[in-house]
Amino acid sequence: MxxxxxxxxxxxxxxxxxxxxxxxxxxxxxxxxxxxxxxxxxxxxxxxxxxxxxxxxxxxxxxxxxxxxxxxxxxxxxxxxxxxxxxxxxxxxxxxxxxxxxxxxxxxxxxxxxxxxxxxxxxxxxxxxxxxxxxxxxxxxxxxxxxxxxxxxxxxxxxxxxxxxxxxxxxxxxxxxxxxxxxxxxxxxxxxxxxxxxxxxxxxxxKGDDNEAEDxxxxxxxxxxxxxxxxxxxxxxxxxxxxxxxxxxxxxxxxxxxxxxxxxxxxxxxxxxxxxxxxxxxxxxxxxxxxxxxxxxxxxxxxxxxxxxxxxxxxxxxxxxxxxxxxxxxxxxxxxLTDAALLKRQRKEIEELRAKLRNSQSDHWGEEILNLRNTLLQSELEKERIALELEEEKKAKEQRDKRLIEQAKKIENLSSLVLNSERDDRSIAFSKDKRRVTWCPGPKARQFGIEVLGPVEEGPTSSTVRNERNMGMPPHFEELMQGSYASNDEPCANACSPSDMAKYTEDVSLPDSHALLHVTNRRKTNTMKKSDQEQFGGTAGELIIPEDAHDGNNALQSQECTVPCVVSSLSARESEAILVIKQLQDQIKLLEAEKSSIQTNLDDVLELATQQKTSFNEKYEKLQQNALAAQEQAKVANEKLSTLSATIKSNQEVAYGFLSNVLMETEGINLGMHQLRNSVESALSFIDELSQNLLMMAQGILEVKHSAHEDIRQFGSMVRDYEKLSACLMKKVCKLETEKKLLEEQSQDQQNEIDKLKSNLASCEKDIDDCTLQHELEKEGILSELLNLQKEVLTLSSSSLMKEKESIRKELDRTKTKLRETETKLKNSVQEKIKLQSEKAEAHKEVKKLKSQRTLLERDLRKRDSATVDKRHELNSTPQELAGVFDQAVQMQEEYQKLEMHVFDMEAEISSLQEALKTSVAEKDEALSKVELMTSELEDLANKLNSAELERNSLSDEIALLTKRSNSSESTLKRLEASLNSVSREKEDMGMQLTDALLDMESERSIWAAKKKEYLEASQRLNTCLDENRKLSEDLIKVRQELASCREQCRTPEEKLAHSLESNMNEKGIKFCSEACKGSDQFVEKGRTIDGAVGEKELQKQLLMITEERNSLLSETQQMRLIVNEAEVLKENCDRKASALYITNHKLTH
Missing domain, CATH: 3.40.850.10 (Kinesin motor domain)
Structure with missing residues (x-):
């Protein structure tokens, strides 16, 4: 705090x-x-x-x-x-x-x-x-x-x-x-x-190097x-x-x-x-x-x-x-802390404890503890293995019994078919003795053949067959009897001819031997025989119909024709059924032989189990005391495991939350797609409206053009009158010449400005193209980064996937924001380009206007120049006639004054007309600019539509990528769950081993202290411990014998001793590893069955199928690793034993 x-x-x-x-x-x-x-x-x-x-x-x-x-x-x-x-x-x-x-x-x-x-x-x-x-x-x-x-x-x-x-x-x-x-x-x-x-x-x-990655x-x-x-x-x-x-x-x-x-x-x-x-x-x-x-x-x-x-x-x-x-x-x-990090920490602690145990003085006791623990594990694993083998044998026995029962049922069904054929023969023979039977020919026979084949070909519909058998006679015989009752009214029509009989034999088709295998009979033969006799009696009673003698003779003749055909068909059916029965009997014999061999194997396994059980019970009684102490510490480990399981559940919930977020994002993308579609539809409707407005504007422009042409014609007539009047005014010509010069200078200045604007436009277009290229390069770089990130996500390990997923998701968000920024920049640059293009178009329009004005002014000046030249010629030719026309000058002056007044009026009208023309020209220019703007807007809208389609395609690609990612994340989640389960189990095993080792160490230390005390007391009471001295002397003799043998072995190469010890311990290690793997697999299967009982059985089944394949590969690798580790441990134990023997030998010699 x-x-x-x-x-x-x-x-x-x-x-x-x-x-x-x-x-x-x-x-x-x-x-x-x-x-x-x-x-x-x-x-x-x-x-x-x-x-x-x-x-x-x-x-x-x-x-x-x-x-x-x-x-x-x-x-x-x-x-x-x-x-x-x-x-x-x-x-x-x-x-x-x-x-x-x-x-x-x-x-x-x-x-x-x-x-x-x-x-x-x-x-x-x-x-x-x-x-x-x-x-x-x-x-x-x-x-x-x-x-x-x-x-x-x-x-x-x-x-x-x-x-x-x-x-x-x-x-x-x-x-x-x-x-x-x-x-x-x-x-x-x-x-x-x-x-x-x-x-x-x-x-x-x-930080961890490659060598230190495990530590x-x-x-x-x-x-x-x-x-x-x-x-x-x-x-x-x-x-x-x-x-x-x-x-x-x-x-x-x-x-x-x-x-x-x-x-x-x-x-x-x-x-x-x-x-x-x-x-x-x-x-x-x-x-x-x-x-x-x-x-x-x-x-x-x-x-x-x-x-x-x-x-x-x-x-x-x-x-x-x-x-x-x-x-x-x-x-x-x-x-x-991930589960992998916790495991690494615990492994470090275990290694430190092991190092302390190795460095401590209780090496001999540690070896004994390991041996006791190994024997305990072996006994438990062998017990579980035997129990599993017994269960598997029981399951196999039950399956074989089921197969035998099914085959017996099939044989009964086939025998019932044979009995039915015999019943048919008996019914035919019985019907010959009767007075009259009307056998159904023609279409009834075809129905008979179809109904025989119907239930045989349809395998699953066994319920219909069962119901028909329980009813008595088969359905085609009942229909036959109904047909015979109906034939009483028309006896001649129902008489059977040889041609009809041939048709009947051709139409009747018997089932194959394979089809007979699908027929099942779930009743006993005794009950079937009784029901057949009852049915036979009922049908025989119904077949006796009292009628005229002539009809009876015809019926007997027709029956004599049909009997051999039916007998031949039934005999063929019986032969096929007998063949099938023989095959089934051979299979039954083979299965019985297998059953007897399996029974002998079971007896052998049970004898071995009883022998091993007796030996394990003896070991179990010795190790029961140690197991009680281990159970106390197992409770503590279980509490820790409960906390770990809670953390694992929280991780699973987080994973499910992540999946739900991914699904929400996909739904948001789908909504965005719908919005884009709506926006595209609205844009199309807007384009239609714009096209209609363009048509209206075009019509208006045509009308304005017509009115402008009419105004220009009127203005042309007025200009002609004005030119005739202005020809007299020489002074104005000089002013117009000066204005011409000024206008030429202005036009040159405007052309210079236009050239500057063109150069600026060209530079702006180059800058825009450069910007677009840069943005496209940035886009490609970002997309390549995205692909690299996706590849890195796929290659990441399962332990650090969750964290790196978050970082990758953040990087994806950043890249998406960068893409958005680049898109906004592109949009801004495109808008600037459009603005510049519009300014360029306006500049071009202004240039065109200035050029048109210049041409008009030049035309006016030329006309005025020509008028002045004409006037000058007239003035040069008129001085000779002035003397004759002097009298008329006064009249001309008066008229001239009137004309001046008229000219002033005309000038006012011309100025008003000029203003009207300017307004019309301005309206025309505005209309043309509007048309151009509308065309540019149409082009922009078309570009937007294309970009929207491209965005839609890109979004669809992104949705596909997201779905793939969601699928890959689901698969990785499943893998993570499986790895978490395996890690938790390994953690339990390591915790159990740790607790066992600690308990054994404490017990051994207490035993060692007690032995020290006993040794001190024995040294003080030598007179009362003669028996112990005798035992010590015997131990000394044994030790001397062992020393002698050790010396002899030391003379021989030390490699033989190491080789023999390694071979013995390797065999034990292999047995122990195989049994441990089987036990771990059993524990895994038990855990999975418990998880399946809790809920989501279908998902667990799928997970089990995948994890079993994975565990089979992992178990093989783990077995090899365990064998190598056990071999190393056995080598160390052998070295320790040799050193201990050397020390005891040295002490005894001294």
Whole structure:
């Protein structure tokens, strides 16, 4: 348990505020000068001249070090607005804040830990108006908080970037800060309007070389570092907040008030008393819940201002900080242990214990313990093996009995068929003695043949055959009798002719011998014979029909014709049935011979079992005492196993949850496909509407063209009149020439501008093409990365699949986001290209307009030039006639005045017409531009449709990939479940062996101590222990004999002794390994049968089929490994025995 560390930092004051400040700091205490009761003491108080690096060194540096070691850490700045919180956390260019210092220090610590591998991820979020926004992805807004058993409390949809250096982290941080909400108030120009949480997740595990891979542990440490910059509490009267700023301030004050209540409740110990702490009332406290009274090392930096104006705010901030001092956290190392990691740890512990046992003095006792344990296991395994063999023999015997019963039933059915044929013969012979029988020819005979074959060919319909037999006569005979009753009215029609009889014999078809095998009879022959006699009597009674003698003679003749045919068919049937019966009898003899051989084998096995049982019972009685002690420790192991099974179940639930998430994602993709289809349909409908609008616009343009042509014609007539009148005005010609020059200059300037625009357009198009190529290359690279990731996922081992699946899933999400970003960039570039193309088209239109205006002006100038030349010629020719026309000048002047008035009127009309023409031309240009825009929009829509189709194809491919992944994940889950079961069983065995070894060690030590005491007592009482001396002398003689034999053997090569020992122990090891494997398989089958009884039998059956094939291969490899291990152990034991014999020999000689 560790309490929250609280430090106070005061903002520098102006000289005037410093003089009037009511607060006094002495050491780590701060007090109010006017009120002596207001006094606070903290872990550290920093003055106005302190640097941020000093604040970092006090506590934050230790938190960063603990984060690298696997502990969670949180540091946040609290205080009123304009107190220096953001400056403390971020710093400046000259003095870095806590976040940059922590980031650089974190990566330095990671570089120092060379024995571990690290993966660092970062995220940056803000809480603005109680809404969580992702600052790294500004589009991700209004994110939700979730909680799970694996991740704890987390924000769904928050982007996490993998970082490798401090500079990369600072770049992401500066990008996030550019999207943070900042506003201006009366107290601060750049006031933070939201709480920000800068989070870094550090994952680490031990490095392992290829040689040390088995010894290393796969435990992964996951720690979180939260660096929080809280928005400051504020008063609207001081900040002058209105509108949006007032709303922001109310949300900030509300969240800080809830944070204060949470700290107050925790400081009072309400959570320990079972009370409620309102973490969920605010998103800030919900996210920081682990840091407040949870699993984290937490530090609070309380920023204050010591000015007189802010005395109340400073007092409330200090009260909050003093309450936070009383809150305690319980930080621990966050370590994720898989089953493989636990097994490796336990193996390490077992190896350490074995090393201790080897190094201890009780080597001889350890060998005896191993021998006793091996004999126990062998006895138990042999018992179970014998029980299994007996069960298998019983099952085989039952199956053989069933086969014999079925074959006996088949024989009875065939014999019943033979009896039925004899009954038919007897019925025919009996019917000859009667007076009259009408045998049914023609179509009835065909029905008879069909009904004979029907039940024989249809194997499964044995119920119909059984019902017909129970009814008495077969159905075709009953129909025959009904036909004979019906024939009484028409005796001549029913008479049988030889041709009809031939047809009848051809139509009747007998069943094959294979078909007769499918016929079953489930009744006894005695009951069948009785029923046949009754049926025979009934049919014989019905066949006697009193009629005329002539009819009776005809019936007897027809019956004489039919009898030999039926007899021949029945004899053929009997011969086929006899052949089948002979074959079945041969099979029965063979089965009886097999049964007798199996019975002899069973007797031998039972004799061996009884012999082994007697020997094992003797061993069992000796080892029963050790087994009782082992059972006590087995209970402890079972408790551990129960905890392990609970963890395995939780892992299974997580796996099922992952599968459900995958299914939900596939459903979401299907919904997206439906939405795309709807959008495509809407786009098609919109295109149809656009085509209709285009047709309407085209019609309107044609109408405008017709009206424009008419206006141009009228204008042409008016221009002609105007040209005739303007020919008289020479002065205007000079002005027009000057205007011509000016227009030519303007046209040249415009052409230069057009050339510049064309060059700019060409450069823009090149840039767009380059951008598209770059985006396509990036896309291809990302797709190749995706394929590589998928290949790496397939090649991953089953032990680390779950973790690497999560990392791969995150990388896939990142690649998807990158693809989305590239797609957005492509879309933006395409839009820019479209805009440039539209601008280019407009520029071309303007050029065309200018060219047309230029040509019109040139035409006007040419016409005017020609008119002036004509006038000049006329003026040169008229001076001779002026004398004769002088009288008419007065009249011409009057007319000229009138014409001038008319000209003025005409000029006004022309100007109005020119304006109308300009408006019409402008409308025409607008209509043409609209048409071009509509065509461009149509092209864009066609491109969008093509892109939508491509996206749909890509989505379908992604769906197929996801389905494949889901199938592969299901198969991997099944494999993981099987491996977990095998691992748990291995763990049980290892735990049992450990507990047995420890118990045996303790018992042996106690025995050894007792023997030492007995030896001391025997040495003191030599007179009373003569018998023991005799025994010791005998032991000495035996030891001397063994020494002599050992010396003789030592003279011979030592390889013979080693070879003989290895061969003997290898045989024992092979027997033990085979029996152990059989026992483990039996335990596995028992466990599976128990799991199948609990539920989901069908799935378990499929799993059993797969795991049996896998276990068969694994058992072979494990047998070889066990044989090798046992051989090594036996070698070590032989070496120890040889050394012990050498030591005893040395002692005896001395």
């Amino acid at each position: 560790e309490r929250i560390h609280v430090a106070v930092r005061s903002r520098p004051l102006s000289p005037e505020d410093a003089r009037s400040s009511p607060w006094r700091i002495s050491g780590n205490t701060i007090a109010h000068s006017a009120q002596s009761s207001i006094r606070f003491e903290f872990d550290r108080i920093f003055g106005q001249e302190c640097r941020t690096s000093e604040v970092y060194e006090t506590r934050t540096k230790h938190i960063v070090d603990s984060v690298v070691q696997g502990f969670n850490g949180t540091v946040f700045a609290y205080g009123q607005t304009n107190s220096g919180k953001t400056y403390t956390m971020r710093g400046s260019a000259n003095e870095p804040g806590i976040i940059p210092l922590a980031v650089h220090d974190l990566f330095q610590r990671i570089e120092e830990h060379m024995d571990r591998e690290f993966l660092v991820r970062m995220s940056y979020m803000e809480i603005y108006n109680e809404e969580i926004n992702d600052l790294l992805v500004p589009e991700h807004r209004k994110l939700q908080i979730h909680e799970s058993s694996e991740k704890g409390i987390f924000v769904a949809g928050l982007r996490e970037e993998i970082v490798t250096c401090a500079e990369q982290v600072m770049d992401f941080m500066s990008f996030g800060e550019s999207h943070r909400h900042i506003g201006e108030t009366n107290m601060n120009l750049y006031s933070s309007r939201s709480h920000t949480i800068f989070r870094m997740v550090i994952e680490s595990r031990e 290393s542990c796969d435990a992964v440490r996951v720690s979180v570092l939260n660096l929080v910059d809280l928005a400051g509490s504020e008063r609207a009267a001081k900040t002058g907040a209105e509108g949006v700023r007032l709303k922001e301030g109310s949300h900030i004050n509300k969240s800080l008030m809830i944070l204060g209540t949470v700290i107050k409740k925790l400081s009072e110990g309400i959570e320990g008393q079972g009370g409620h702490v309102p973490y969920r009332d605010s998103k800030l406290t919900r996210i920081l819940q682990p840091a407040l009274g949870g699993n984290s090392n937490t530090a609070i930096i309380c920023n204050i201002t010591l000015a007189q104006v802010h005395a109340d705010e400073t007092k409330s901030s200090l009260q909050f900080a003093s309450r936070a001092l009383r809150v305690t956290n319980c930080a621990c190392v966050n370590e994720i």
